[in-house]
Amino acid sequence: xxxxxxxxxxxxxxxxxxxxxxxxxxxxxxxxxxxxxxxxxxxxxxxxxxxxxxxxxxxxxxxxxxxxxxxxxxxxxxxxxxxxxxxxxxxxxxxxxxxxxxxxxxxxxxxxxxxxxxxxxxxxxxxxxxxxxxxxxxxxxxxxxxxxxxxxxxxxxxxxxxxxxxxxxxxxxxxxxxxxxxxxxxxxxxxxxxxxxxxxxxxxxxxxxxxxxxxxxxxxxxxxxxxxxxxxxxxxxxxxxxxxxxxxxxxxxxxxxxxxxxxxxxxxxxxxxxxxxxxxxxxxxxxxxxxxxxxxxxxxxxxxxxxxxxxxxxxxxxxxxxxxxxxxxxxxxxxxxxxxxxxxxxxxxxxxxxxxxxxxxxxxxxxxxxxxxxxxxxxxxxxxxxxxxxxxxxxxxxxxxxxxxxxxxxxxxxxxxxxxxxxxxxxxxxxxxxxxxxxxxxxxxxxxxxxxxxxxxxxxxxxxxxxx
Amino acid sequence: xxxxxxxxxxxxxxxxxxxxxxxxxxxxxxxxxxxxxxxxxxxxxxxxxxxxxxxxxxxxxxxxxxxxxxxxxxxxxxxxxxxxxxxxxxxxxxxxxxxxxxxxxxxxxxxxxxxxxxxxxxxxxxxxxxxxxxxxxxxxxxxxxxxxxxxxxxxxxxxxxxxxxxxxxxxxxxxxxxxxxxxxxxxxxxxxxxxxxxxxxxxxxxxxxxxxxxxxxxxxxxxxxxxxxxxxxxxxxxxxxxxxxxxxxxxxxxxxxxxxxxxxxxxxxxxxxxxxxxxxxxxxxxxxxxxxxxxxxxxxxxxxxxxxxxxxxxxxxxxxxxxxxxxxxxxxxxxxxxxxxxxxxxxxxxxxxxxxxxxxxxxxxxxxxxxxxxxxxxxxxxxxxxxxxxxxxxxxxxxxxxxxxxxxxxxxxxxxxxxxxxx
Numbered sequence: 001x002x003x004x005x006x007x008x009x010x011x012x013x014x015x016x017x018x019x020x021x022x023x024x025x026x027x028x029x030x031x032x033x034x035x036x037x038x039x040x041x042x043x044x045x046x047x048x049x050x051x052x053x054x055x056x057x058x059x060x061x062x063x064x065x066x067x068x069x070x071x072x073x074x075x076x077x078x079x080x081x082x083x084x085x086x087x088x089x090x091x092x093x094x095x096x097x098x099x100x101x102x103x104x105x106x107x108x109x110x111x112x113x114x115x116x117x118x119x120x121x122x123x124x125x126x127x128x129x130x131x132x133x134x135x136x137x138x139x140x141x142x143x144x145x146x147x148x149x150x151x152x153x154x155x156x157x158x159x160x161x162x163x164x165x166x167x168x169x170x171x172x173x174x175x176x177x178x179x180x181x182x183x184x185x186x187x188x189x190x191x192x193x194x195x196x197x198x199x200x201x202x203x204x205x206x207x208x209x210x211x212x213x214x215x216x217x218x219x220x221x222x223x224x225x226x227x228x229x230x231x232x233x234x235x236x237x238x239x240x241x242x243x244x245x246x247x248x249x250x251x252x253x254x255x256x257x258x259x260x261x262x263x264x265x266x267x268x269x270x271x272x273x274x275x276x277x278x279x280x281x282x283x284x285x286x287x288x289x290x291x292x293x294x295x296x297x298x299x300x301x302x303x304x305x306x307x308x309x310x311x312x313x314x315x316x317x318x319x320x321x322x323x324x325x326x327x328x329x330x331x332x333x334x335x336x337x338x339x340x341x342x343x344x345x346x347x348x349x350x351x352x353x354x355x356x357x358x359x360x361x362x363x364x365x366x367x368x369x370x371x372x373x374x375x376x377x378x379x380x381x382x383x384x385x386x387x388x389x390x391x392x393x394x395x396x397x398x399x400x401x402x403x404x405x406x407x408x409x410x411x412x413x414x415x416x417x418x419x420x421x422x423x424x425x426x427x428x429x430x431x432x433x434x435x436x437x438x439x440x441x442x443x444x445x446x447x448x449x450x451x452x453x454x455x456x457x458x459x460x461x462x463x464x465x466x467x468x
Numbered sequence: 469x470x471x472x473x474x475x476x477x478x479x480x481x482x483x484x485x486x487x488x489x490x491x492x493x494x495x496x497x498x499x500x501x502x503x504x505x506x507x508x509x510x511x512x513x514x515x516x517x518x519x520x521x522x523x524x525x526x527x528x529x530x531x532x533x534x535x536x537x538x539x540x541x542x543x544x545x546x547x548x549x550x551x552x553x554x555x556x557x558x559x560x561x562x563x564x565x566x567x568x569x570x571x572x573x574x575x576x577x578x579x580x581x582x583x584x585x586x587x588x589x590x591x592x593x594x595x596x597x598x599x600x601x602x603x604x605x606x607x608x609x610x611x612x613x614x615x616x617x618x619x620x621x622x623x624x625x626x627x628x629x630x631x632x633x634x635x636x637x638x639x640x641x642x643x644x645x646x647x648x649x650x651x652x653x654x655x656x657x658x659x660x661x662x663x664x665x666x667x668x669x670x671x672x673x674x675x676x677x678x679x680x681x682x683x684x685x686x687x688x689x690x691x692x693x694x695x696x697x698x699x700x701x702x703x704x705x706x707x708x709x710x711x712x713x714x715x716x717x718x719x720x721x722x723x724x725x726x727x728x729x730x731x732x733x734x735x736x737x738x739x740x741x742x743x744x745x746x747x748x749x750x751x752x753x754x755x756x757x758x759x760x761x762x763x764x765x766x767x768x769x770x771x772x773x774x775x776x777x778x779x780x781x782x783x784x785x786x787x788x789x790x791x792x793x794x795x796x797x798x799x800x801x802x803x804x805x806x807x808x809x810x811x812x813x814x815x816x817x818x819x820x821x822x823x824x825x826x827x828x829x830x831x832x833x834x835x836x837x838x839x840x841x842x843x844x845x846x847x848x849x850x851x852x853x854x855x856x857x858x859x860x861x862x863x864x865x866x867x868x869x870x871x872x873x874x875x876x877x878x879x880x881x882x883x884x885x886x887x888x889x890x891x
Contacts, residue, residue, distance in 0.1 A: 284684065461620040
């Protein structure tokens with residue numbers, strides 16, 4: 001039997017892979033996305049600061065600078081088109097003494113060179129007036145009004161679902177073990193068999209170096225840089241209205257304090273280079289450091305309202321910048337590697353950049369029936385009461401609460417399981433609906449959601465997975 | 469237009485049922501219990517062990533049996549109850565928004581409201597236990613529900629962190645299900661559970677209780693592989709060099725219960741930082757007029773019998789409130805009740821000395837283990853109550869009955885304290 005040859009195989013179903021797949025699904029191309037996990041958004045994309053950066057701290061002229069600013073500008077339209085929460089709340093970078101003012105000025109200048117609009121240095125009084133809970137020690141702040149917050153899960157899912165709607169295939173729970181190139185065709189060996197493609201797009205996050213080295217000469221290394229976070233309950237979410245950064249260092253943007261799109265307060269991340277690409281553990285020292293450093297920029301953080309802590313791995317390339325290019329020797333192999341911060345912000349622009357590279361390899365002919373819109377799961381807790389009442393009338397399952405903390409009903413959980421690329425794990429349901437994300441962390445809703453997953457999959461309760 | 473009822477009881481567990489029955493018996497029959505689960509009974513439905521009802525019924529019942537007794541009482545009186553109904557918010561003027569599959573979304577106003585939503589378990593996140601986040605970590609109550617109600621085997625090799633009563637009960641339960649419970653680690657130098665549970669659930673099965681120990685690392689990417697347990701010093705900080713690794717596929721957490729007061733907050737009810745429950749007066753009325761609280765939403769109890777007793781009082785008081793339209797007979801004389809030496813909190817927080825008609829229960833927990841001590845109630849320098857105790861422990865709630873006549877010499881403030889005995 002002749003095996004299908006895909007035009008493009010995307011390895012990695014994180015935000016970059018899904019955004020790229022969605023962009024390519026605009027054209028008459030056959031696309032497959034492959035990921036070793038059972039769901040999209042299982043790696044770096046699920047555990048990060050969830051910030052759409054303004055783009056002032058990347059080196060002018062770098063891909064990071066260019067794609068961040070472009071990506072940021074695309075967010076308003078994308079969030080409407082693909083129905084994911086994005087709020088342009090603005091950000092501060094705070095400094096703690098007069099001596100540090102030149103550093104703020106340098107950031108401002110850099111941002112202006114990068115094309116960031118609206119940057120302004122605020123005095124101590126101005127900064128405290130806009131954010132009364134800033135630490136008393138804060139001396140001045142750089143204000144970046146274009147900075148925003150996003151739901152990284154919904155954003156990644158939205159790209160994936162829209163790509164799927166437009167014909168892209170997804171092969172999940174499928175680990176790529178080897179890649180060879182025969183004539184002009186790549187043969188991808190995976191745990192589910194061989195996949196053939198004309199182009200391979202390497203969006204494998206912390207594993208991008210491993211995937212690259214399967215078929216190309218070694219060109220870069222990816223070091224996982226661990227970032228630990230603490231998430232506080234929604235009652236703490238209002239303590240700041242903007243994202244509060246500290247002055248960046250060579251290891252990253254430092255510890256931030258920010259509200260999230262779900263109304264929680266997020267603190268973190270630390271930055272530690274590690275070796276194990278799977279080590280998403282939190283540490284006593286890391287959490288202590290997040291606490292201590294958050295207090296430098298914001299006062300009176302109610303640490304007793306912490307509902308969870310977690311860590312994510314940034315895919316940090318030894319070249320310092322994003323690596324997005326077709327391999328020099330192995331034509332048709334495209335890397336999107338080293339996508340650390342501002343990767344989430346840049347993802348929409350990275351997708352366009354990849355499309356242009358693909359366009360140099362394969363003809364790009366726009367599909368007539370491409371549908372750019374995607375409608376997400378309707379989350380009733382976000383709706384006005386009248387609208388909510390109306391929907392419950394239409395579907396009474398929306399009236400049966402399952403997750404009491406985030407007010408998620410049986411109907412919404414069923415939607416998350418039954419829709420295309422639906423959830424198959426507890427974490428999958430959580431990322432799609434917010435159930436189990438609240439103050440009890442799934443204490444009450446877990447058994448019910450397990451039962452719904454078990455029924456859908458025809459498996460016993462004890463085989464329902466949390467993740468993976 | 470909003471529907472109207474006399475009394476809305478939020479939560480159909482032991483507290484809500486006892487309150488509704490008592491309000492009904494006090495003459496307020498227009499009562500509805502709103503229960504989010506599909507049946508009445510609350511958490512008792514998953515507590516299939518015995519030991520309930522020794523005080524109330526003078527016999528030993530299982531949780532579902534105890535709940536059954538009250539469900540019978542509710543049904544005998546034809547008290548309305550709506551299961552599968554979740555209250556989404558309560559307003560300060562006593563309107564509740566309730567949602568259900570059958571009746572959709574409704575706004576109902578009530579002359580009085582009883583808050584009886586119970587409590588939730590402190591989750592792993594709130595404990596800041598470092599390590600990975602694999603499958604196999606459950607709060608003890610979630611595990612109890614899965615094992616007892618769903619018949620689900622959750623693991624074979626178990627470590628339990630926290631010696632709260634549910635954790636102790638689950639140590640025995642998992643053992644009976646064929647699992648090997650390797651240890652129960654407790655951060656404090658004493659257990660948070662009842663003595664009888666330590667004896668019957670750990671000692672009888674040879675399960676070690678490691679006091680002053682905690683989990684310092686969790687291993688496993690997808691499924692839990694093991695935990696590292698270490699001894700802690702007096703400040704709760706792990707002592708380097710004392711780490712011991714336990715291979716296990718399941719970690720249960722029993723590290724405290726938190727009264728679930730999100731609805732109370734929506735009603736503007738003031739919360740007591742020490743209990744995480746509402747501030748109440750001797751009638752168990754909160755800071756919002758006509759809204760009463762009882763059971764574990766008010767403060768976490770050890771025994772359901774005390775929940776039922778307390779909730780009966782709340783039900784009666786709510787009925788009195790409705791009948792008197794919130795007016796008291798005499799001009800109120802407010803006495804503040806405060807936690808003195810060795811006492812972590814008191815319920816109630818105030819007593820109306822001029823309107824107390826019956827016995828007042830003063831309930832509290834101590835801060836530490838005290839041997840050979842005296843419990844005292846002091847007002848204006850004079851001791852109005854004193855009782856010697858061989859031992860008091862934080863895991864067991866104290867209950868003092870104040871007779872109305874004892875209040876005659878009380879004014880301003882009443883302090884509950886522990887006088888430590890000479891050792």
